[in-house]
Amino acid sequence: MKKIGILGATGYTGEELLRYLSRHSEIELVFATSEHDAGKALRDLYPWLGRFRDSHLITGEQALNVTVDLVFLCLPHGESARWGEKFLTRGVKVVDLGADFRFSDAAHYQQWYHQPHPCPGFLAETVYGLCEWYRDEIRGRRVVGNPGCYPTATLLAALPFLAAGVVAEGPIVVDAKSGVSGAGKSPTRTTHYVEVNEGISAYKVGRSHRHVGEMEQELSRRRGAPQSLVFTPHLTPMSRGILAAVYLPLREDLSGDDLQGILQTRYAGERFVRILETEQPSTRWTAHSNLCLLHAERISGVPMALVTSAIDNLGKGAAGQAIQNMNLMLGFSEEAGLL
Ligand SMILES: NC(=O)c1ccc[n+]([C@@H]2O[C@H](COP(=O)([O-])OP(=O)(O)OC[C@H]3O[C@@H](n4cnc5c(N)ncnc54)[C@H](OP(=O)(O)O)[C@@H]3O)[C@@H](O)[C@H]2O)c1
Incomplete structure (x- = not known):
């Protein structure tokens, strides 16, 4: 013991x-x-x-x-x-x-x-x-x-593609939503019930959220060169959970199956990261668990991938x-x- x-x-x-x-x-x-x-x-x-x-x-x-x-x-x-x-x-x-x-x-x-x-x-x-x-x-x-909670959801989604060398030059764009427990137990003017219930708003947009620092540190390490990030976090009227939509500019013409394959290969055998084949991840499926659920697809008409990632901010x-x-x-x- x-x-x-x-x-x-x-x-x-x-x-x-x-x-x-x-x-x-x-x-x-x-x-x-x-x-x-x-x-x-x-x-x-x-x-x-x-x-x-x-x-x-x-x-x-x-x-x-x-x-x-x-x-x-x-x-x-x-x-x-x-x-x-x-x-x-x-x-x-x-x-x-x-x-x-x-x-x-x-x-x-x-x-x-x-x-x-x-x-x-x-x-x-x-x-x-x-x-x-x-x-x-x-x-x-x-x-x-x-x-951090946003970095965990974002990095688990983005790193396999940087490691595979398929991400083109330019910023990675992340749009993320968090439950209010992400802000800790003490309510503030922007996090108490009346402000958050039945609405959604962005905060600390662009490169102003302090989690951008650790995310760029890790994205750059994986690329082997500076990698910038544009990050838009939102507070949502739920107690827990993070959903991140990670937009990656692609170097090559990859299909949705290719992108899913990159995730499947990188996380084969991982107990706490699961790749969803058809469904989009939901925060409800990760609540009170150490799971990260991922799904990747090709955005039609533009050379970009969209990787969605769900975790429990208090879990994984x-x-x-x-x-x-x-x-x-x-x-x-x-x-x-x-x-
Ligand atoms: N919430 C999330 O989803 C989340 C996710 C990832 C990482 N984090 C990080 O994890 C840490 C804790 O987050 P949390 O959400 O659990 O915060 P929290 O709900 O606000 O709780 C903070 C804790 O710290 C103690 N504390 C506050 N000021 C202190 C001081 N000056 N000296 C000693 N103890 C002090 C409080 O104890 P008393 O008031 O009882 O003394 C309380 O137990 C933060 O750094 C946060 O950024 C949070």
Whole structure:
């Protein structure tokens, strides 16, 4: 049994981690933290919880005194790195669900998060935790930056085509829709019920959303040259789920079958990425799971492919993928706790 801790167990990703970890037979939860709700029992916040229900939330400072093998950071960016550094220097492995360990370069982080990186010394060690693309690098690693939710949906759709060398020069265009849990538990003027219910609107369009930084990092790595992105995220009146429509300019005259074949070949044998042959992916089919559903087709009359991608932002886009990363880092079966 490995000892696991969660920092930020009262947020949406922390809650989802508790759900997955409670089904994982090879771990024990040694702490879950909250600064505001320390002292409360988990059963008071999460009455549905079976295992761990009698554990009590503690503060981050108290957690530093607990013996633990791996911690999940479910904290705002900046806070993640601050706490991550404390645990890393104590020899504890870290999976950060926030953005602080997703970049290999501190200047790139500062460009997108508008603050200096709090512990740049660890960035050389971190790996981008997109398991289907970095599995070998993640195994045995002590710090992993779990990808963002929009980036997970987008990159799983786009990377196979860049790797196959069929994407023409020019920006990749992504139109994505997210459920409101993507914005975290605290409502804001633009995310509370009345603003979001029965409507849909775009926000941070073009290249202004901070997820563009990590997406361009990974798209460019795969192309082997700078790859730009035009990204239009939308907030939709649903609790969870992301649907991304990824438009790729094509270098060659490929058919829909060719495009589907590229996805089938790249993800053959993957347990959590499925290629739909005829249906368009729906977020409903991914809810509460670690699945990514993909479909590719050729757009008639123009040299472009449209790849659609659906995930649960709290599943494959956060906690599910974080468990997959933990499994690789600790040498468990990659599927443990996720089926
Ligand atoms: N929501 C998603 O779909 C999603 C997907 C992928 C990645 N992420 C990333 O995952 C991280 C967590 O997201 P979330 O949606 O779970 O956020 P959330 O619902 O807003 O929860 C934030 C958590 O962080 C704790 N916290 C806040 N400020 C803190 C501070 N200064 N010091 C220590 N703890 C603090 C809160 O605890 P208390 O208030 O109880 O103290 C709470 O448990 C973020 O970096 C987010 O960008 C989120």
